[in-house]
Amino acid sequence: MARTDRAYQLKITLHGSKPPIWRRVIVPGHITLGRLHEVIQITMGWLDCHLHAFEIAGTTYSGPGPYGYVDDENEFEDERRHRLAELLPREKMKFRYEYDFGDDWVHDIVVEKIMPPLAGARGIVCTGGKLCCPVEDCGGLWGHYSNLRILADEKHPEHAEVAEWVGRKFDPEEFDLQAVNDALGKLRA
Numbered sequence: 001m002a003r004t005d006r007a008y009q010l011k012i013t014l015h016g017s018k019p020p021i022w023r024r025v026i027v028p029g030h031i032t033l034g035r036l037h038e039v040i041q042i043t044m045g046w047l048d049c050h051l052h053a054f055e056i057a058g059t060t061y062s063g064p065g066p067y068g069y070v071d072d073e074n075e076f077e078d079e080r081r082h083r084l085a086e087l088l089p090r091e092k093m094k095f096r097y098e099y100d101f102g103d104d105w106v107h108d109i110v111v112e113k114i115m116p117p118l119a120g121a122r123g124i125v126c127t128g129g130k131l132c133c134p135v136e137d138c139g140g141l142w143g144h145y146s147n148l149r150i151l152a153d154e155k156h157p158e159h160a161e162v163a164e165w166v167g168r169k170f171d172p173e174e175f176d177l178q179a180v181n182d183a184l185g186k187l188r189a
Contacts, residue, residue: 005029007123008084009113012040012097014134015106016141023129023180026118029085034063035187036084040097040107042183043126045133050100054079056087057095090114103140124184132174135166148172 006029014021023043027036033054041048051065053076062076088095088111097107117123134144150162151170163170 005117006085006114007117008088008111009115009127011110011112012043013108014044014141015096015108017131019131021131021133024112024127026123026125026127027084028117028123029083029114031084031124033061033079033082033084033087037063037079037097038187039124039184040099042187043129043180044107045180046099046105047136049136050102052097052099055096055098100136103137103143105134105140124187126177126180126184129175129177129180132170132172135170 007026008029008031009024009026012023012025021044025039025043027039031039037052037054038048040046049066051062053060053062055061060076061079061082063079091111091114093111095109097109099105099107118125134141135147138144138147147162147166147170150156150158151166153159
């Protein structure tokens with residue numbers, strides 16, 4: 001029987017990113033996949049404006065998308081009814097999370113450790129990460145790396161257009177651990 005009173009240390013890596021774009025989080029074992037979706041959105045820097053799904057041991061789990069939209073073309077288990085510890089009871093187990101089925105942001109997730117729960121009511125914290133999340137709707141990893149090349153070359157004919165579209169000084173090296181944990185602190189228990 002799964003111990004939902006334990007904490008799970010997860011490493012989340014954006015599949016195919018080189019160098020790897022990753023985050024390490026600690027969450028309670030009793031967290032639902034629906035809540036884990038919110039944690040991934042916050043820690044990676046996504047805006048939660050597309051559909052998503054988890055794939056664990058050959059089963060797909062999902063829930064309502066933005067604005068309550070439900071993908072009724074694909075069969076899946078309701079992510080809000082399943083807890084992490086029940087589906088992934090052992091360390092080193094792996095699963096996938098996909099966000100935005102058009103840009104195809106696949107995240108490889110591994111259960112690094114199962115340990116005593118963290119002190120505090122929420123027990124959710126990001127302990128590390130590397131590199132900035134790609135910009136939404138950029139066309140997947142190919143589009144992300146193309147944008148990085150364009151932004152790095154102020155003489156590139158598309159530089160001004162891409163810089164305006166990104167809408168801010170995009171630093172691919174940026175990862176603000178404190179800002180991520182501040183946002184995680186606002187999640188309802």
